[in-house]
Amino acid sequence: MSGNHAGDLTEETVFTWGAPPLKFGAGACDEIGFDLAQHGARRVLVITDPGVLALGIPHRVADSLRRYGVTAEVFDGVHVEPSDASFAAAVEYAESQGSWDGFVAVGGGSSIDTAKAVNLLTSCPGELMDYVNKPVGRGKAPDRPLKPLVAVPTTAGTGAESTAMCVLDVLSMKVKTGISHWRLRPALAVVDPLLTMSLPPEVTASAGMDIVCHAVESYTAQWYGRFERRAPEERVTYCGSNPVSDLWCEKAMSLIAKSFRRAVHEGADDVRARTDMIMAATFAGMGFGNAGVHIPHANGYPVAGMVKDYRPRGYPQDEAMVPHGQAVSLTAPEAFRFSFPAAPERHLRAARLLAPDKEELADPAEQLPQVLIDLMRDIGIPNGIGAVGYGESDVPALVPGTMKQQRLLATCPRPVGEEEITRILLNSVQNW
Amino acid sequence: MSGNHAGDLTEETVFTWGAPPLKFGAGACDEIGFDLAQHGARRVLVITDPGVLALGIPHRVADSLRRYGVTAEVFDGVHVEPSDASFAAAVEYAESQGSWDGFVAVGGGSSIDTAKAVNLLTSCPGELMDYVNKPVGRGKAPDRPLKPLVAVPTTAGTGAESTAMCVLDVLSMKVKTGISHWRLRPALAVVDPLLTMSLPPEVTASAGMDIVCHAVESYTAQWYGRFERRAPEERVTYCGSNPVSDLWCEKAMSLIAKSFRRAVHEGADDVRARTDMIMAATFAGMGFGNAGVHIPHANGYPVAGMVKDYRPRGYPQDEAMVPHGQAVSLTAPEAFRFSFPAAPERHLRAARLLAPDKEELADPAEQLPQVLIDLMRDIGIPNGIGAVGYGESDVPALVPGTMKQQRLLATCPRPVGEEEITRILLNSVQNW
Known part of the structure; x- marks a missing residue:
């Protein structure tokens, strides 16, 4: 079965997107x-x-x-x-x-x-x-x-x-x-936002950081038009950032800016904040489910998978675990420092959407990492992979687990290999 | 079969939304x-x-x-x-x-x-x-x-x-x-935007006004939460404006602001403008297909259906017709003057999205109508229903055709009856 008519095009001109029908509300x-x-x-x-x-x-x-x-x-x-x-x-x-x-x-x-x-x-x-x-x-x-x-x-x-x-x-x-x-x-x-009213603050914080990473990773993912053109049979679910995934991710980031801290600190009583956060989660899914995620999620796999004896507050204490939202977010500040030069405007816009009132830093590459760090500190996310049990000496063992996630790393807007992942993990032992 | 658990709620808390999967691009x-x-x-x-x-x-x-x-x-x-x-x-x-x-x-x-x-x-x-x-x-x-x-x-x-x-x-x-x-x-x-490259300017203009009306009517539609609560079996496809339809309509309006005039005047060569316009059309469909449209589209039915001998440029001359995009847009300026008091902020925001550089008028109710009139004049849309063959004396005959569209009129954010429709049609005989 042969390829397509537009066979003379070498750059990608097509993106794909899909979402389930939605019924939303109390x-x-x-x-x-x-x-x-x-x-x-x-x-x-x-x-x-x-x-x-x-x-x-x-x-x-x-x-x-x-x-x-x-x-x-x-x-x-x-x-x-x-x-x-x-x-x-x-x-x-x-x-x-x-x-x-x-x-x-x-x-x-x-x-x-x-x-x-x-x-x-x-x-x-x-x-x-x-x-x-x-x-x-x-x-x-x-x-x-x-x-x-x-x-x-x-x-x-x-x-x-x-x-x-x-x-x-x-x-x-x-x-x-x-x-x-x-x-x-x-x-x-x-x-149905009412189903989330009783989530403990720690679970709200971790799960919310998963939303943040979905939205920001998709938003900073390689633009779909920068991949090589694919034949129809080669198209993948994750096609890179595109005009539709951008819509959803931008809105998710705005909802997070408005309501994440309140959902963590006053979530038991704040229906509005809970509504915004579950809407942000669903919207970010509508985005990243088509665009894809990159380094922070790739690092999340070994960070969760090789856990030693970390037992997070708010979770069952019977087994060691790094909650998914912590595992994916602990290396995010450093990962976005790394990806910044490939798409500076997108990183800056993500920072503005997540923290509209944040002052402009002298180093633009630092804007998004600092916005994330401010947020993580405010909602009680551990300070780097060091706080969930990994020291610098553990990094070489983590790297192969990240490198296996080639499907995700391919979505990064900047080429990334073992050396870069090693540096990102080392610089994420402590985030502030 | 009985209603639902949340039967004590009297106001609507639920919205629905759906869209087809999308494959977009040259x-x-x-x-x-x-x-x-x-x-x-x-x-x-x-x-x-x-x-x-x-x-x-x-x-x-x-x-x-x-x-x-x-x-x-x-x-x-x-x-x-x-x-x-x-x-x-x-x-x-x-x-x-x-x-x-x-x-x-x-x-x-x-x-x-x-x-x-x-x-x-x-x-x-x-x-x-x-x-x-x-x-x-x-x-x-x-x-x-x-x-x-x-x-x-x-x-x-x-x-x-x-x-x-x-x-x-x-x-x-x-x-x-x-x-x-x-x-x-x-x-x-x-x-596929390349399929639209050869559309004549007049068709580009009329069809584009349909997009404008889809986006603005949905965006100004009654907010879903202001309807009475519906049982699941009573839910309708058009549920009123909501956070998801808003996303699509806002983006559609921004794309229109950027590219509509260029698509009309330079469309044969301007792939970027054609791409933006067909994206705007699809996005507006993702919005209005769930939120609904109101007065301008309801008026469009009799304005098209009772055509006398209008033969628009750029269309086949063998039969009289009012193109759909003209029929729905000719009463839009006056319709939005009427709906303005029910949702002033939404009307103003629509005006800003469609014309970010337009000066602020003394009368805020006039902002959106004037933005639409500027656009219609620039792209050669006829000046009101008078320009497609209807005089003041025809208005009583048009009104019943509008009033039959109760499904659409129910989406208007302000209650609307025969008297209001009559006035809107009379004031739309000439728009500028």
């Missing part, structure tokens, strides 16, 4: 029964984790389903930071319980990503590794429509409700990778 | 074969009108389909300003030629709307009037997925590639109405 999660009934669903599996189950939201969703004549069951076996093994367990459960004609994911990124995988593997033939991104898997495209999946985020962070990908650890290969295809995109994102 | 239209093959399509009908057929674009699309092993046929019988009769003829043709597993619409709003109807009526049981909006039709929801429809706009105007509705004249009832349902939304919008 009470939206009580309408899911209607929405899935409209999709023709009669028997639906609600997929969640035990922590979210305890909050009662999955059963509230199941009630909404039953009110519209839809049979609902709840699976609460989602594993935080899912893996090929935890995906397999969820798929096995779903298959053992008969056939489903719709799914609802209730929770953070782990629940939504697990539901995407369950939907894929119960709708299409083949096994997980057929669909996992190359080179880890075989990168096969699903060849038929999946069942309708409604995604209901309960944290304001990952934006997984907006994206067409899921992330997993492949345990045997000790690598974090994903599945990316437009068919994985939820049929509907139901975003 | 050469995008040569990739449609790949995209429809990904959707599993094997036999596809390309739907267009004779004017667009003569430009060669539909056959170029058919070639792209064949390169990916997809059988393609072309139907060029689309009627400009489609009706129940022209929809029926297109459906009859499609059905007589066997079964299709995908459609491509190539053209303006008429072709895209006709393809939506053909897709609906060849995918679902029942007849046209089952699906037409109440009270004209029975307002039934399609109960199954339609076939994938790829929409390829060739004018920068209607934004029909972005929306989940189609508009038609019901000839026997002499009324213009539509079908609105999320299943009608194209599976993919392929927006």
Whole structure:
């Protein structure tokens, strides 16, 4: 099958973008029964984790389903930071319980990503590794429509409700990778800010830094027109920053500027701040899910994956972990110092959107890093990778984990290799 | 089936939004074969009108389909300003030629709307009037997925590639109405600015005014939270202005400010201006397709429908017509004078986005109308409904046609009745 007519063009002229339909607002999660009934669903599996189950939201969703004549069951076996093994367990459960004609994911990124995988593997033939991104898997495209999946985020962070990908650890290969295809995109994102009112301040802060990184990394990602032209069959989900992802990221940054600090410090009572933050999360997902993220997220993989004994406040204390939003943000100030020269105007504009009142610094490369540091200090994010247990001597062990994320590093607007990643990690041991 | 949990809320807290996936850029239209093959399509009908057929674009699309092993046929019988009769003829043709597993619409709003109807009526049981909006039709929801429809706009105007509705004249009832349902939304919008390079200046100007009205009417539409709370089964496609439609409309207005005049006056050579204008059209569709339009579009129905002998330059001279973009914009200055008090800040911000350098007028209600008048004069839009053949004595005959558009008038931020419409039409006989 040959390429395209415009075969004489050598630079990229095309970008792609997609987003799920959105139902947003207080009470939206009580309408899911209607929405899935409209999709023709009669028997639906609600997929969640035990922590979210305890909050009662999955059963509230199941009630909404039953009110519209839809049979609902709840699976609460989602594993935080899912893996090929935890995906397999969820798929096995779903298959053992008969056939489903719709799914609802209730929770953070782990629940939504697990539901995407369950939907894929119960709708299409083949096994997980057929669909996992190359080179880890075989990168096969699903060849038929999946069942309708409604995604209901309960944290304001990952934006997984907006994206067409899921992330997993492949345990045997000790690598974090994903599945990316437009068919994985939820049929509907139901975003109800009231579900986030009770998030602890520490979780609000960490998850919010994930939003910040999504928005700023996408906004500073390589411009789509600067890649080499791709044939249609070579196009990827992450096509670089573009006029549509910019819209969403800019708005997400403005919402963060307005409401992030209040959501952390007064979130239990401030519906407006919670509304802005979950809107920012969904909007950033509409952006980065198409543009892509770069160095901070690539570094986040080893920073979370090689954790020693860090136990963050506000999280369960039974196992060591670096929350995803901390892992991706701890190297962000230094990463944006590095990427600054490739797109100075974008870095400065991101800084202005995130902190409209910040004074102009003498060194423009320092503007965005300082805006991020001000924010991180105000909301209690640890001071660099040193504060979550890594010293300078750990850096050489972290670097290969970052370098494996070539799909993300390719989105960086400035070429980046081992040497640059080493320097960024070293300079991120302490951020202020 | 009962309502929802949040039944104690009396004001609306929920908005909805949806958009097709987008492939945008020079050469995008040569990739449609790949995209429809990904959707599993094997036999596809390309739907267009004779004017667009003569430009060669539909056959170029058919070639792209064949390169990916997809059988393609072309139907060029689309009627400009489609009706129940022209929809029926297109459906009859499609059905007589066997079964299709995908459609491509190539053209303006008429072709895209006709393809939506053909897709609906060849995918679902029942007849046209089952699906037409109440009270004209029975307002039934399609109960199954339609076939994938790829929409390829060739004018920068209607934004029909972005929306989940189609508009038609019901000839026997002499009324213009539509079908609105999320299943009608194209599976993919392929927006290729190079397809618009040869549009004549007059067509560029009229179609562009449709974009302006989409963006400004949506942006000034009643805020979604000011409607009474709806049960899920009562929600409509047009939910009022909201944070997502605002994003798209604001960007559309900025693109118009930058490039509309250049697209009209230098469009044959100015790829950048053409790119901005077709992006503005698609973006405005992403906005108004969810928020809704109000008085100017409601007036556009009788102004176009009751045409006497106006024959605009740049259009075929064989029949009298008021181009859609003229019909909807000729009463816009006066309509926005009327709606101003209901949302002054939004009207002023729209004026600033459309004309950042315009001086501030003493009367703020005059700012947006004057910005529109400056633009209309610069690009050669007729001076009011008087210039397309209507005098003051015609106004009483026009009013009922506007009043039939209650679905649109309900979106106006200020209550509007016959008296107000009469005054708006009278004051729009001459705009400057």
